[in-house]
Amino acid sequence: xxxxxxxxxxxxxxxxxxxxxxxxxxxxxxxxxxxxxxxxxxxxxxxxxxxxxxxxxxxxxxxxxxxxxxxxxxxxxxxxxxxxxxxxxxxxxxxxxxxxxxxxxxxxxxxxxxxxxxxxxxxxx
Amino acid sequence: xxxxxxxxxxxxxxxxxxxxxxxxxxxxxxxxxxxxxxxxxxxxxxxxxxxxxxxxxxxxxxxxxxxxxxxxxxxxxxxxxxxxxxxxxxxxxxxxxxxxxxxxxxxxxxxxxxxxxxxxxxxxx
Amino acid sequence: xxxxxxxxxxxxxxxxxxxxxxxxxxxxxxxxxxxxxxxxxxxxxxxxxxxxxxxxxxxxxxxxxxxxxxxxxxxxxxxxxxxxxxxxxxxxxxxxxxxxxxxx
Amino acid sequence: xxxxxxxxxxxxxxxxxxxxxxxxxxxxxxxxxxxxxxxxxxxxxxxxxxxxxxxxxxxxxxxxxxxxxxxxxxxxxxxxxxxxxxxxxxxxxxxxxxxxxxxx
Ligand SMILES: Nc1ncnc2c1ncn2[C@@H]1O[C@H](COP(=O)(O)OP(=O)(O)O)[C@@H](O)[C@H]1O
Ligand SMILES: Nc1ncnc2c1ncn2[C@@H]1O[C@H](COP(=O)(O)OP(=O)(O)O)[C@@H](O)[C@H]1O
Numbered sequence: 499x500x501x502x503x504x505x506x507x508x509x510x511x512x513x514x515x516x517x518x519x520x521x522x523x524x525x526x527x528x529x530x531x532x533x534x535x536x537x538x539x540x541x542x543x544x545x546x547x548x549x550x551x552x553x554x555x556x557x558x559x560x561x562x563x564x565x566x567x568x569x570x571x572x573x574x575x576x577x578x579x580x581x582x583x584x585x586x587x588x589x590x591x592x593x594x595x596x597x598x599x600x601x602x603x604x605x606x607x608x609x610x611x612x613x614x615x616x617x618x619x620x621x622x623x
Numbered sequence: 624x625x626x627x628x629x630x631x632x633x634x635x636x637x638x639x640x641x642x643x644x645x646x647x648x649x650x651x652x653x654x655x656x657x658x659x660x661x662x663x664x665x666x667x668x669x670x671x672x673x674x675x676x677x678x679x680x681x682x683x684x685x686x687x688x689x690x691x692x693x694x695x696x697x698x699x700x701x702x703x704x705x706x707x708x709x710x711x712x713x714x715x716x717x718x719x720x721x722x723x724x725x726x727x728x729x730x731x732x733x734x735x736x737x738x739x740x741x742x743x744x745x746x747x748x
Numbered sequence: 749x750x751x752x753x754x755x756x757x758x759x760x761x762x763x764x765x766x767x768x769x770x771x772x773x774x775x776x777x778x779x780x781x782x783x784x785x786x787x788x789x790x791x792x793x794x795x796x797x798x799x800x801x802x803x804x805x806x807x808x809x810x811x812x813x814x815x816x817x818x819x820x821x822x823x824x825x826x827x828x829x830x831x832x833x834x835x836x837x838x839x840x841x842x843x844x845x846x847x848x849x850x851x852x
Numbered sequence: 853x854x855x856x857x858x859x860x861x862x863x864x865x866x867x868x869x870x871x872x873x874x875x876x877x878x879x880x881x882x883x884x885x886x887x888x889x890x891x892x893x894x895x896x897x898x899x900x901x902x903x904x905x906x907x908x909x910x911x912x913x914x915x916x917x918x919x920x921x922x923x924x925x926x927x928x929x930x931x932x933x934x935x936x937x938x939x940x941x942x943x944x945x946x947x948x949x950x951x952x953x954x955x956x
Contacts, residue, residue, distance in 0.1 A: 500632050501630075501632070501683070502629070502630065502631050502632070502637075502640075502683075503628070503629070503630040503631075504627070504628070504629050504630075504644075505626075505627065505628040505629075506627050506628075507625050507626070507627070510773075510774040510775040511651050511775045512627075512651070513773060513774060513775065513806075514647060514651065514750070514771065514773070514775070515627075515644065515647040515648050515651065517804075518643050518644065518646075518647040519629075519640060519643065519644045519647070521643075522639060522640040522643040522644070523640050526636050526637070526639070526640065532835070535835045538804075539806070539839070542773065542774075542806050543806060543807055546774050546806060546807055546808060549774065558626070558627075589807075589811070592807035592810055592811065592843050593807045595842060595843055596807060596839060596842055596843065599842040600842070635877075635878040635879040636879045638877060638878060638879065638910075639854070639875065639877070639879070642908075657939070660939045663908075664910070664943070667877065667878075667910050668910060668911055671878055671910060671911055671912060674878065714911075714915070717911035717914055717915065717947050718911045720946060720947055721911060721943060721946055721947065724946040725946070
């Protein structure tokens, strides 16, 4: 199992860097283009969820990738203080719908501001 | 000042991910294409230097980017045990020549297996 | 890659065709929204979003499209979206926006 | 992006033109070295490396080119490198390999 960690400012302009890193990692690990697209979308929506629902932005996002035999597990943690009390329904409905539709086994931990998901890799040689 | 950290396996196939992440980060921070190329080259050569001169590979590389007003500072640390005792002259001559030519203020700490460098950003708006 | 916005009237003069080139995401969608709303207010003409060079959209961008739809309706105008790439259409499908927008 | 290697005789039959497409770096250069050495052993003909689609090379790739140069000389053959992009030529310049290779 391999493990990659990215700690990056909680700012919207860094989401494109997160997407590029994710697509580089998933292409060396045998994902096809459709799956890579899904991974980029899921990860971006998780970050948007935190940007819209956690008030503070001083501390960064911590993103961990766990590369396993035939799946990729990704954990996104918003390192800012305080737990999420109200989810902004208006802004987050679409986020959640997209994450739910594209991710396998996703787990939302509002207390620790951590969202985890998996994506199976079908194409691996 | 902003700060990005990437912890990634010490394996040659991950160098392309390091290059892509670096180029994404430096393009949002106003570097021009030539500077981005230099940054990718320097960072790759530092990783190659560690791959050729530190025997163990179990632990990852830890790469930290410090984005300052008009320069980017990057620190690469090989987290494996032991200090570097002999530098493989044959394999590392070109590495070092390239790093020396392209990086500003680079500092090599063989004991801690850490190499630090800066690159000025001339193009920033 | 970020966002570039081009626009021109279609040859039949029936539509203002707006072409987002690149990514309409959380960092670029405010700019996209402002530009399109400004064009609607100024031109008062039906809108056609040509998405053939739209490489990425996120929920923020989809939200902005909904805001644009409301603005268009407010003026009694219509909006269509053409040439969506399959990976982007997928998001319209997931969120049900494929039923809200006239997609061609 | 990784590495693809194409090759063919030039129309005058004087050279085997080898075209690395992508990146010749620490992870792909062993493959590049093996392929080129194999071609030299088999064809025993002068080599022209066409670098117009070489996007990236690192010190490992430069080292492999030196190894190839030695192999070529061993057989009394020659090697030239053509169409180097400026960002890659820069590395030949820094390392002095621009004086070792016949670059066009
Ligand atoms: N991320 C989102 N998820 C779900 N709905 C959204 C999202 N963003 C915006 N919307 C919806 O689209 C409408 C217009 O969005 P927007 O232009 O961002 O809002 P506003 O005009 O209130 O600033 C909002 O009223 C909201 O219902
Ligand atoms: N990273 C490098 N820096 C400097 N010189 C190198 C490097 N890699 C290879 N060389 C030089 O190029 C020659 C051939 O390289 P290579 O094909 O990797 O070696 P070998 O044939 O010994 O496995 C070596 O003898 C060495 O002098």
